Amino acid sequence: MTAIDISNLEPQQLWRNFANLNAVPRASKKEERVIAFIRAFGEGLGLENLQDAAGNVVIKKPASLGMKNRETVVLQAHLDMVHQKNGDTDFDFDTQGIDMIVDGDWVRARGTTLGADNGIGVATIMALLAADDIVHPALEAMFTIDEETGMTGAKELDPVNFSGSILLNLDTEEDDELTIGCAGGIDTNTNYTYAQVAVDQEDIAFEITLKGLLGGHSGMDIHKGRGNANKLMNRLLFEALKTLPLQVSLIDGGSLRNAIPRESKAVVVVPAAQKLAFLAFIGVFDAVLKEEYHTVEPALNITVKECLLPDMVVDQAVLVKIINVLYAVPNGVFRMSPDISNLVETSTNLARVIIKNGEFITQSLQRSSVESTKTDVANAVGAAFENIGCSVSQSGDYPGWKPNPDSEILRLMKKLYQQKFDKEPKVEACHAGLECGILGSHLPGMDMISFGPTIHGAHSPDECVQISSVQKFWGYLLAVLKEIPLVKGS
Template sequence: MNTAVRNQEPKEVWNHFADLNAVPRPSKKEERVIAFMVAFGKKLNLKTIVDSVGNVIITKPATKGFEDRKTVVMQSHLDMVHQKNTETVFDFDSQGIEMLVEGDWITANGTTLGADNGLGVAAIMAVLSSKSIEHPHLEALFTIDEETGMTGAMGLKGGLLEGTILLNLDTEEDDEIGMGCAGGVDITARRTYTEEEIPSNSSGYSITVKGLNGGHSGMEIHKGLGNANKIMNRVLFDGFTNYGLRISEINGGSLRNAIPRESTAIVSVENASKEAFLFETKALINNIKEEFSTIEPNLSIEINSISLPKKVMDIAVQESFIKSIYAGFNGVYRMSPDIKDLVETSNNIARVIVKEGAIKVGCLTRSSSETNRTDLANSLRSSFELAGFEVAFSGEYPGWQPNVDSEILKIVAALYENLHGEKARVAACHAGLECGILGQNYPSMDMVSFGPTILGAHSPDERASISSTQKFWKFLKEILKNIPKK
């Protein structure tokens, strides 16, 4: 299955990508991929170290004639988002990604592909293993845990790197050069509830929301894609308000940085109201599907009869919980007033779990403005605290402030125009690149971000363009040849 991928051009990149994708590498479980990268560096007889948090740094001397150029740090992250379709049988902890070639695209068999950021890693590996590519002194930085907290970048100590230029290979549109990014904060709301017995004259139902596109909760938040947690809450709110629906369990969403694709709930309704409940809810479902028909054509909302659950949430907590999710902001909060078409501030209600007397709601709030991120975070905190939740902020990371006078930005932008006869889009992005964090301990580092076109990141629809990867590879090699002198 992966042989066809290895035969694509540039083979040096796709072969390293296939090797990497054979190694399970979920966030916070990077031991195997760390060992893989260490073995790779040592096999090339290059200086290879693992820092105190697990980042891998491989150093390669400059090629002949490039010894007087500035040292370059090439950086990508080792971990990948793990998402799969409901019907896909796959164990991310033990299996390598099964890849497919579909026209100009590399995709995976019902799972995320790991091109985010595996193609960046593979490109760096290709440079390190090459005997012909011209380049200055290189420090290859492979960070861990980018997708679930950026703890690798946060834990990288000052003084480990000598480079003054950083090439971050984690942008997902090949005509874009990144010069800034959003910061973020995780918001977790928790509370407990008393479980109550269900009246015997009730019926049990499962409600399932599925078939949504999902995707990157930063880069795709502006598209208005369906959020399974918000859609499920809408159905539950209507059933509770009009027909006394009671909640037993909810399991919605998965990762904080992925727009939720699926949610399931187990509920009960008294028999006297069940016919009206089913009729009304099916009408509501049709309305919701009609609203999303253009952008979410595969949206499915199903109600099925099941055995009556044993317990439900006490009614007072249930009411405040449902209303807090309804009030909780989701989507684009503010567009940038300074950069056209850039989302400044957003929130993703990523995870909702209700089970056995405990509720947990997880959000990721992003912004390129520290003050507006705090404003939205406090708005969410207020919504949940008014409903009796305890709210915690964690995993906060800074944004990367744009520097329009960056020397490497000007060089890279000019090279792009020379190669392609048109200007690149120089922009900040609404995603959490590690550049902002790395800049804290390396404040003099001149940084830029770029990469091949990857669509559907953080979802099983993730796919990477073959032709775009060829374009990216040529661009990267040209940049390395044009690094300025010290």
């Protein structure tokens, strides 16, 4: 893998924009610097640009010569990115730019998320705004904020700033797909205050670390059979409690609400006389998981080491309740779509588990393209935790995007894809939470479609974007803009 200046890649303007963007920290809910960056970019081009009350940025560019009688196109991407790193990576997202490397036909980051989701979309729009040799209709660039942690920008969008009739969302992650629908989502968060007891000073403590999982996007990757670190750590503790007098002081698993958890850490206490039995159990359990997951999780690993004895542990009766509810709570695919082949309709992901200093906290995200089943799975998760006395709150509810197979922009883009690549594109609805459902509620009648280059491992440090795919996507987008339909009646 080679560290190079990615702005030398083609198309250079797009990659140069991506490099500049990746030098700007842009965590969700901390977008002040990237908002200033994108506004300065628009001002530098002399284009009309504004910021609405939510923080979304709009930059408008007039049509190129001979294209004024075409429909206005809204180009949309989100400014924020998921900030996640490997446990052994020393990196400060608040102060450092992403360290990018080229690995064959892929660009990735060194130990962190890359930000191709949705930075490549942002960089693409920037390249279109800056170009003076591209044929295009009037463009309205919509840069939304906080997509990754609640879609706040889309929810609070001011529709008065837009006159376009076609919206191209540049946030799909397979270059042969045209996305025409997506899932909605809701967060379920729980909290429980538990009793603690003092440890026996003759006992010994161990830190268990379960890591090496692939993780990934909790929508796009939920059906791939990957391990959930929170569920696997809980399974370990459940099995250990059957035969060992084990106590728990701490659990810290997962990272982000919309990512499949890759790692979990637990601090446990056992009698000194049980040390060998405990270590033997860990070895057997590690072998069992490796056998189960060797195909999809080849790097799965459990390590254990002695650590300082904590002062307090979870009351044992409470611990059993917590372990049982974490075992019972649904996780993964809840229902496949009966109408669209191979589409996950409804899912849930146990993203975060914390047991520390008398407080038990969980975060999970439920997704569905059907509102009623989204409510159903969220109720199932909430009810499980309520059974042991947890307080349950649900927030961040956003709607899905209902597919329109008769869309005019879909017909055009299918035709152009066939002409350029001599094959049919895949027309899909996805299980990720795109902003189109929310945007459509603000902009009724908008003809929408989502597409983009191939990105793998979004929301994880394995994230990478394919260079040749970006080139394919760019050429296809230019062809689409050139053929945007005439304004009706002109």
